[in-house]
Amino acid sequence: MKISWRLGSWMLVATILSGCGGDSGSKPHAEKKLDTTTRQASPALAMNDDETPETGGVVPTSAIGEPSQKSDVDEDETRIAAPEKNSPEWFILQITRLKLRPLGDEVDAFSQSPDKQAELRRERNEQLVNLATEAIARTHKNKTEAGQRVFDLAVHHLLEAELQLALTGDKEHIDAIYEHASSLYERDPKSKAAIEAGQVLISFARLNAQRFGQQEPKWLEEYGRLARQFAKSFPQEERQAIPILLAAGQSCEFHGLTTDAIQSYATIQEQFPENPAVDRVTAILRRLNLKGRPIELAGPTLGGGYVNAAEMTGKPMLVVFWTTQAQPFVRQLPHLRELLGQINSERLNVVSVNLDDDDNESAIQTFLETNGLNWQTIFQTDAEKRGWNNPVATYYGIQSVPLFWVVSAKGTVVDASNNVQQIEPLLRKLMISRQTPQSEQK
Numbered sequence: 001m002k003i004s005w006r007l008g009s010w011m012l013v014a015t016i017l018s019g020c021g022g023d024s025g026s027k028p029h030a031e032k033k034l035d036t037t038t039r040q041a042s043p044a045l046a047m048n049d050d051e052t053p054e055t056g057g058v059v060p061t062s063a064i065g066e067p068s069q070k071s072d073v074d075e076d077e078t079r080i081a082a083p084e085k086n087s088p089e090w091f092i093l094q095i096t097r098l099k100l101r102p103l104g105d106e107v108d109a110f111s112q113s114p115d116k117q118a119e120l121r122r123e124r125n126e127q128l129v130n131l132a133t134e135a136i137a138r139t140h141k142n143k144t145e146a147g148q149r150v151f152d153l154a155v156h157h158l159l160e161a162e163l164q165l166a167l168t169g170d171k172e173h174i175d176a177i178y179e180h181a182s183s184l185y186e187r188d189p190k191s192k193a194a195i196e197a198g199q200v201l202i203s204f205a206r207l208n209a210q211r212f213g214q215q216e217p218k219w220l221e222e223y224g225r226l227a228r229q230f231a232k233s234f235p236q237e238e239r240q241a242i243p244i245l246l247a248a249g250q251s252c253e254f255h256g257l258t259t260d261a262i263q264s265y266a267t268i269q270e271q272f273p274e275n276p277a278v279d280r281v282t283a284i285l286r287r288l289n290l291k292g293r294p295i296e297l298a299g300p301t302l303g304g305g306y307v308n309a310a311e312m313t314g315k316p317m318l319v320v321f322w323t324t325q326a327q328p329f330v331r332q333l334p335h336l337r338e339l340l341g342q343i344n345s346e347r348l349n350v351v352s353v354n355l356d357d358d359d360n361e362s363a364i365q366t367f368l369e370t371n372g373l374n375w376q377t378i379f380q381t382d383a384e385k386r387g388w389n390n391p392v393a394t395y396y397g398i399q400s401v402p403l404f405w406v407v408s409a410k411g412t413v414v415d416a417s418n419n420v421q422q423i424e425p426l427l428r429k430l431m432i433s434r435q436t437p438q439s440e441q442k
Contacts, residue, residue: 091134091138098127103120125164125165126161135154135157136155151193162180163177181200194234198229209222217255220251224249224257225260228263231245231267231272232267245267246268248260249261252264254418266281268281269281281397283394283397286395286396287396290396290416295319295407301378302368309407312349313410316347317349317407319353320351322352324356325356339424351377351378353378357387364377404419
C-alpha cells in the first residue's frame, strides 16, 4: 500500500483523525486519501500471524502466545495472547518485527553498497509509515487509556519514519511531517502526540541547519521559527521549550542572523517570565541590541591598573573578548595583528577583555608579549570573577569568543562580530575619516 500526499490538499493525518474514507476511484495516485474505516493491511507489508523474521532479531514466541519453555509453575499460568490480525496491536507488532529485521535479505547488511543500503532504508521507512498509518486509523477514535497508548505509539513510529524520509529531501515526506504536526495539534493541542510532532519538526529544521545552514540560511531561520512556534503552542512544556529556544538563538546568532536570534531569546522573556533563564537572555539581548548605544565597560587591568571606556571617548575604540585557549581567536590573531599594525595607535584605542578561567596572570602577560599585543587588558584577579563569570561577560551575556566591538569616538557601539574580517572595512573607514583633512573640517 502506497500513501502519498498533495501540498495544499486535506492533510493525511487530518483525514486519519477525522475518520473520513478516501476515494478509491480512478483519480491519479497523488489525489487518493487514506480510508480509515475499511482499508486493510497490504499483503506486501504485513506478515502472517505465525510468521517470524527469517534472520536475526526474532521476536520471542513467548511474546506472541507461545511459551519459550515449559514452566514449572501452575499449568494454568497466564499466557500472553497474540493480537488479533489487523487489530491496532497487530500492526504495532508488525512494526516491531520489521525494525528488528536486518536490511534486505542478505546475511550481512553491511556488505551492501551505500546506495543500496539507502534504498533499503527508504523502503523500510515507507513500510513503517504504512503500518503505523493503519494502526492510527484504528485507534484515533478510541478514548480508552489502552487505545490512547497504542495511538501514541503508532504516531511515534509514523513520525520517526517520516523524519528519516524527509531528511533525504523527499518533498512528499517533508510536507507530511508539517501536515502531521498541524493535524495532531488541531486534534488535541495538549496531547503527547501533538507535542512529539512539534519536536520532530524542530529536529528536522535543526538537522538541516547543521548540514546546510552556512549555505542556506533559510534552515536557520526555520529552526528559529519552529522553536518559537513550539514555545507558544505548548506553553506547558517549559522545560523543553527553553533549551530549544536557547539553542536556536545561539545557532542564528553564530551565523549572523541577529534578528532571528533576538526573536528566539525574546520569546523566553515573553512566554516564561518567571523562569531563571530570563536573567540570562536579558543579558544576551542587551548585547544583541547594543548597536547605537553607549558601551558600559570597566575593570582592573593586567599590572594593577584600571580602565573605564566612558573616559576613553574622543577616538574610536576596538574591544576584543578573548582567551588564550580559544582556537577561533588564535586562528584570527595573525590577521588582527596585521590590521592593527597598519593603524596609527594614536587614532585608535584597543581594549581587550580576557576570559581565561585560571588566575595565572603571568601566563596571560606572556601570551600578549609573545604575540606582540600591547593593548590594555581587563583581567579579574578574583577567581570567582574569572572566565564567563567576568562581570562584563555576564552583563552582556557573552557566550563565545572571539568577539569584536567597534565603538565610535562618541562611545557608542557601531558594529559587533565574531569575525575580524567583517569589522575590518568599518574600522578602516573610521580611520580614513579621521585622516582626511576634508572630514576634519566638517
